[in-house]
Amino acid sequence: MAVDKISPKVIERLTKYLRCLENSDGEDYISSKDLADKMGFTAAQVRKDLANFGEFGIRGKGYKVNTLYNDIEKILGINKINNVIIVGFGRLGSALYSESEFTKQRFNVVGIFDNSELKIGKSLKNIEIKNISELSNEISKYSESVDIAILTVPKFVAQEVSELIAESGIKAILNFAPIKLNLPESVVVENIDLYAKLQEINYWKEKILKKAKKKVKKN
C-alpha cells in the first residue's frame, strides 16, 4: 500500500496544512496554490502530498476547508482524543501541562510522573503525580490506553526513563531532552530540541547579517 511508504516530511507538512486551515480567513474553499503560498511550498507539493491519501480537491474549486481539515485529522489519527502522560514535572513539564491548547487539540493529559518526593502524591485537576519508577504499574491501572508520553526530564536521566516508558507499552515519546534516545524501533520518538533550533536559526541569522554587510560595502 502506498501509505506504507509515506516519508516523515509528508506528515510534517500535513500538520502545517492543518495549522494553515485552522488559521484561515473563513473562506469555504482554498486552492492548492493559496494553501501552498501561505507556507512557502508549491501547489504541486500540496497536491502530491494529499494524493498519497486519496482524492480531496474539486477541480476548479480547490479544497473545501472544513472537509480537508477533517480529512487530515483522520489521516493523522487526531479525529479522536489521544491520551498523553507527562513524565518529568519540572518547570517545562508543568508549563506544558497548563497549556490550554492541549484539550483544544484533543490531547488529553491522563497522568503526570516525577521522581521528586516533594511532588509525588500532589494532585493537579484530579491527576495525582506518581513516581516515575511506578510508571508501568500505574499505567496498567488505567482503563484507557496511553498514546503518547511527553518526556521532560533532565538530559542525564532521559535514556533511563525513556526505557521505563517503552517497557510500559507506550508506543510514542515526544522527547524534550537534548539527547538522542536509543529505543526499540517499535517505539516512535520525536524530538523537540530547543538548543538545536537556536543553533539552526543562528546560522541563518548570521547569513542574513553577512549579506547585509556585503550590500553596505558595495554601496
Added chain:
Amino acid sequence: MAVDKISPKVIERLTKYLRCLENSDGEDYISSKDLADKMGFTAAQVRKDLANFGEFGIRGKGYKVNTLYNDIEKILGINKINNVIIVGFGRLGSALYSESEFTKQRFNVVGIFDNSELKIGKSLKNIEIKNISELSNEISKYSESVDIAILTVPKFVAQEVSELIAESGIKAILNFAPIKLNLPESVVVENIDLYAKLQEINYWKEKILKKAKKKVKKN
C-alpha cells in the same frame, strides 16, 4: 559560493551531529559511519553535508571529535556567545528562562519582555522585565546586539508582537506560538510547534499499532 545554496535540512543535520559529538563516549576520533549510525543517517550523507563547508576528516581515521565539534560550532556561528531575549514571560517563557542549558549552549538571555502590569518592572537575576510595547526603545539601549528573540506569547498576539520584534531590528525569531508568522524575508523564523509534533508522532504511533494488529491476525 557553495555555502549560499545550503538547504535547511543540512543545517538541521549539523545540529544533530553536534548533539551526537557532545554526547559521545570520549573517543578521540569518530568515523562518518559511526556518526551516521548513531542518528540513522548514511555515512555518505554525513560526508556530503560536511563537504559543503570544507575538509574535516582524515582518511582512514575519521573525524577528530573535538575539532569537528569546534568546526561545526564555527559554521553555525555558535563559537561565540549569542544574545537572546524572551518575549512573553508566561509559564513557558519562564520555564525556558530557568533552563540551565542556555548558558552552557552559549545563548545569553539579555532581556525579558511581557505585557502584564504584574510582571513589568520585576527583576530576575539582574534582568528587569520590560513592557513589550517598549521593545524597540529598550533594545536600542543595549550595548550589544540582540541575536535572537524567543517568542512565547499567546497565539492571538503572536503576529503583532513578531512585527514589533522585526521593527526593533532583530533578525531571528524562535516562535513557539502555533501560527505561521508573516514577516519580511530579512527576518528568519523557526517554529517550535508542540501540537504539530504531537500530531506527527500520533500518525506514526497509529501506524505501529495497525502493523501490530495485522501481525496478531496473521498468527
